[in-house]
Amino acid sequence: MSDATEDRLLLAVDAPSLLHRNHHARHESGLLDAGGRPAWALHGMLRQILEAIDQFAPDAVLFGLDDRRTSVRETAYPAYKAGRAEKHPALVDQLERAAALLDALGMLTVTPDGLEADDVNASAATWAERHGWRCVLITSDRDAFAHISERTEVLRLITGGIAGSPLLNPARLYALYGIAAEHYLEYAALRGDASDNLPGVPGIGEKTAPVLLSQMGSMRAVWADIDHCAGATLVATIDSYCEENGLRRIGSTLLARLTAPGARERFEFNLSMMSGRTDLDLGLTPDVPGSPGLLPLDPDRVSRVVGHLGVPETTRLALRVLTEPPASVGLPH
Known part of the structure; x- marks a missing residue:
């Protein structure tokens, strides 16, 4: 990992976005974890994040989650997100277990009271700007485009996964929409x-x-x-x-x-x-070794937690990507 502050990279992940996409893409697999519970969305999310970490070699990884109990936006506008299909019970189960899985792995998760993963992304981009880091937001939600800057890019997940998704910077956003970030x-x-x-x-x-x-x-x-x-x-x-x-x-x-x-x-x-909240306390302490979200992670934890999902190939990838210090790489352009 780079010692220079301006070269340090924060990967901020919209976890619900990835879980929803992977639930629909992998539902037919019927993957169950070692406890017999649905795990296809959790596994798909983790697999994509491992691929992203392998590609970008971040110094820290942050996962934003939605508060599933209360919503300040729904309180202000009861029709907010009305019309969306009711979530499949297996997806709900995996949405509720995501934070525990990621925390057990040693990642950093943030579930802001009454708010959403979008707000965590907004605060992550602001944190990176303030601390001189670079930032990549991973999401399928277009709202994240509002946070694109010279320091923050958005990997917008579409069909094709990590490798087939566009990495948007100010110039690419303008080329697509004719709009400055x-x-x-x-x-x-x-x-x-x-x-x-x-x-x-x-x-x-x-x-x-x-x-x-x-x-x-x-x-x-x-x-x-x-x-x-x-x-x-x-x-x-x-x-x-x-x-x-x-x-x-x-x-x-x-x-x-x-x-x-x-x-x-x-x-x-x-x-x-x-408008996403930009003032959330993310709990990032990059100067404290061993803090949640900082890479590399503990091999025993990675082996145990990822192994519980029951896909040996993913466990091997996780051990390589999460526990070995990555070579310093530049952000792809």
């Missing part, structure tokens, strides 16, 4: 998020929102223009963009949608619901 949260609030049952601002979607933000700079500037000069600058700026690109003028239409009853309130509400 610092504006992604505003873009998402305009667009809405069907998976969380958060409707967007009517009439402003994935094509219009990037144009609005790229031309106006931020939604703060948009609202200020509407308040101070009835949106005249917005209309002129958007119409000028349309003319330069051979498009039909949409300035007045866009202004009408933004000033429609409830539009600003919808944007502000979405922004509040989507």
Whole structure:
């Protein structure tokens, strides 16, 4: 591992995201642990994290988990995530056992009161920035894109696993969405998020929102223009963009949608619901040898805990990846 602070890397993992994906991908395997309990999602999550650790050679690994008892977002908005299918009992069982498995392994888990793994990711990116570390967030959730920076990248898990998933930095995010990383949260609030049952601002979607933000700079500037000069600058700026690109003028239409009853309130509400907490105490103590989450881990613990899942090949991989000091590597680009 590197001694230089600027070369140290924190891997922050959205554990529920990985568990959900692996439950659906591996359910047919019917894998049971040594105690006869469902283990396919736990094994799939751990396998992917081992592959990621092998690839990135982090100095510390942090797992964020959802508080499954209470939710501040659901309290504020009872319809939050309404419409999602009821979780399979075997998935619920593995979600509830994940923290115990990871803690027993010697990893660091954080389950914030009333909050979600998304909030842990947000705080991990902030912690890395403050301490001069680099950070990779591993998740399938697009909300993490809001935390992309020169120090933080997002490995967005898609079909194909770790090796087949894109590693997004500011340039790659812009190439995909036409949005600067610092504006992604505003873009998402305009667009809405069907998976969380958060409707967007009517009439402003994935094509219009990037144009609005790229031309106006931020939604703060948009609202200020509407308040101070009835949106005249917005209309002129958007119409000028349309003319330069051979498009039909949409300035007045866009202004009408933004000033429609409830539009600003919808944007502000979405922004509040989507914003991750950046001030959580993660319990990271990288200067204290043997602290949870620091690599390498104890071989006996790794052999016992991973061995309980009943997949010898994964146990061998875990012993190699988790207990042997990795060679110093650069973050892939």
